[in-house]
Amino acid sequence: MDKRNRIIAIGLIGIGLLLLSGKWISFFTIVALLLLLLGIYRIRNGDIKKGYIFLGIGAGLIMLDHLILVVAICLISLGLFYGKSKKVQTEDGFIQKTSFMSNFDWDQSPWVIRSMSIWHVLGESDLDLSLGMPEERETVIMFQGVMGDLDLDIPDYYGVEIEAFVLFGSINFDGKKDSGMMNRFTWISPNYSVSDYKVKFIVSYIVGDIDIRLT
Structure with missing residues (x-):
């Protein structure tokens, strides 16, 4: 990986991890996680449509309650992308x-x-x-x-x-x-x-x- 991409990747991942270091557990977070788990359970049991509905609602609650968390996830994903892109x-x-x-x-x-x-x-x-x-x-x-x-x-x-x-x-x-x-x-x-x-x-x-x- 060239130096520029390495710096970008490390920087984005670092910022994302810093944002994730706060406390994220709240009532909405618990409900969102339960909905995500229910969605996964539904999908695994063949109820694909309802499963994705639950996943979507759970993800939406997390986005509403934790916008910074969503931004952090995006930054980490983007940092990993820069790191992997040059490698492959x-x-x-x-x-x-x-x-x-x-x-x-x-x-x-x-x-x-x-x-x-x-x-x-x-x-x-x-x-x-x-x-x-x-x-x-x-x-x-x-x-x-x-x-x-x-x-x-x-x-x-x-x-x-x-x-x-x-x-x-x-x-x-x-x-x-x-x-x-x-x-x-x-x-x-x-x-x-x-x-x-x-x-x-x-x-x-x-x-x-x-x-x-x-x-």
Whole structure:
């Protein structure tokens, strides 16, 4: 990691931890945590819609009662992003973007597959690799943030590697869904080593919904 990114990452994480060092336990916090736990329980038992409603209400209460806490979480997430981005992007020339809200509709028309690192507070991404035009033989695409919704379609002629983590939410891989808390998923396509074009996806959200389909 270069010196500038290292300083930014350490600074953001440090500020976030300082903000978190205060006392956050209150009646609203307890209610919010109970709603979050209830939401996770509902999702794990198949009641997806109600589960996400409870998660949303719980998150909303935390935001209303602890705005500084939310800011701290965002700063820590952003600091971790800067630290990880330079580590996973080993080649120069990659795109790095940070924003409050982002939306990528890369499933409607041809798009250029290039190495990039994206961070957002709220993000929705729809990617269809069959419409992608690779810029290089090997590409790393990283999505990270607070809340995100990712839909990814993978054709069989690409070599694809996936590392995905969702603290709260679900990961659905070709019809097999894991929901709840601390979901982690890794996968490498069988043809990865012999593929002419390889794409690695690194996805990490605090609250997220990831859908991966093989086409």
